[in-house]
Amino acid sequence: MLNSVSEAVFNYYGNPSSIHRCGSESRDQIENARQQVASALGAKPTEIIFTSGGTEANNIALADVNARFAKIISAVEHSSIFNLTRSLPKGSATSVARVNKDGTLNLEDLKSILSTVKAEGFIVSVMLANNETGVILDPEGDLLKLKEEYGFLLHLDAVQGFGKLPINLSDLNVDMLSVSAHKLHGLKGAGALFVRERLQRQSYPDPLFLGGSHESNFRPGTENLMGILSLGYMAEKMSSDRHYKGRLGDIKAKRDWFETELADISQINGSKENRIDNTSNLYFPEISELNLFLEILSERNLCVSGQSACSSGLAEPSRVLTEMFGVESPVPKGSIRFSLSVDTTQEEMVEAVSIIREAIGFYKEVKEVMK
Ligand code: PLP
Numbered sequence: 001m002l003n004s005v006s007e008a009v010f011n012y013y014g015n016p017s018s019i020h021r022c023g024s025e026s027r028d029q030i031e032n033a034r035q036q037v038a039s040a041l042g043a044k045p046t047e048i049i050f051t052s053g054g055t056e057a058n059n060i061a062l063a064d065v066n067a068r069f070a071k072i073i074s075a076v077e078h079s080s081i082f083n084l085t086r087s088l089p090k091g092s093a094t095s096v097a098r099v100n101k102d103g104t105l106n107l108e109d110l111k112s113i114l115s116t117v118k119a120e121g122f123i124v125s126v127m128l129a130n131n132e133t134g135v136i137l138d139p140e141g142d143l144l145k146l147k148e149e150y151g152f153l154l155h156l157d158a159v160q161g162f163g164k165l166p167i168n169l170s171d172l173n174v175d176m177l178s179v180s181a182h183k184l185h186g187l188k189g190a191g192a193l194f195v196r197e198r199l200q201r202q203s204y205p206d207p208l209f210l211g212g213s214h215e216s217n218f219r220p221g222t223e224n225l226m227g228i229l230s231l232g233y234m235a236e237k238m239s240s241d242r243h244y245k246g247r248l249g250d251i252k253a254k255r256d257w258f259e260t261e262l263a264d265i266s267q268i269n270g271s272k273e274n275r276i277d278n279t280s281n282l283y284f285p286e287i288s289e290l291n292l293f294l295e296i297l298s299e300r301n302l303c304v305s306g307q308s309a310c311s312s313g314l315a316e317p318s319r320v321l322t323e324m325f326g327v328e329s330p331v332p333k334g335s336i337r338f339s340l341s342v343d344t345t346q347e348e349m350v351e352a353v354s355i356i357r358e359a360i361g362f363y364k365e366v367k368e369v370m371k
Helices: 005-011 021-041 054-063 079-087 107-116 142-150 197-201 225-240 242-261 290-299 319-325 346-370
Strands: 048-051 070-074 094-097 122-127 153-157 176-180 191-195 279-283 335-339
Touching (some): 021 048, 048 054, 054 079, 054 122, 070 079, 070 107, 079 122, 107 142, 142 153, 191 197, 242 279, 290 335
Parallel strands (some): 070 094, 153 176
Antiparallel strands (some): 279 335
């Protein structure tokens, strides 16, 4: 049993692909991590492909180098899906299914795409929970029923959902699923793609890199041992450590308390019921210059996000909130995402509320001076 990253650094320097003793010790560690991730997901170890993170897992799942499938994604997918599918060559056409105002998947739109677009086969890729709002896109499991009816391949981007929602792939008819270590407090730069055995037998997905035969030929390159071990370790901790699971359960109470405290000056974006417990996306009607407000909060040590950062480092109006509320809506320009972790304390939440209230007062003063 490995206790720390430093232990791994000093003991497992052998290349896992080398056949000498040092290499096979590293290999054993990787296979142990594969087993840990597989059992946390209810999958077989041979169905887990280690990657450099959620972005790469999503890219491998959807790049479809030989253009065998048409793609359908939701309008609020992470940029690693959204931008990838926009760059695919002709013949891999992607349709985008809308979301409802509460951020859940618009099933009617999906059905209409499935019935009107002509293609040999489809891959539908939908995130389990949205990274900005925390909304669970398919809370009733309708995608699985549609999959039975239309026979598409289903990929779930579970980067935000893994560890916060139960996932048991032994009775969930999903073909591919992406996870990332850093969302579980593992190391950044490691992740995994689950690929169902029957899909692997059809030689899908295609590897994105050219190289050796690592990761069952799906992902060449010497494995990121430390990152992989951190993913395996956290996956096991999260799924079988009762104390840790209890701490995960406490997050919701703190998040709900926080939202109630701010209810007079904010509104919750997205479905209140169908959300993962650690995310709160709030619209503050008094805020119209998000970058200014974020700067004020950051100066007061409250590390929160507006939307995705563009190349200039400034927050752009959120694509996700714009999809939900429309381009004319003020919501994307005045909304902030708050993320809690197992380590967030109630004292910190109390402090966050008072910082936000004071920051709004200061924001209004600055705006007054700028008039
Ligand atoms: N998918 C979702 C829903 C995410 O939130 C993220 C990262 O935040 C990713 C994919 C990309 O994962 P990674 O940062 O490991 O590349």
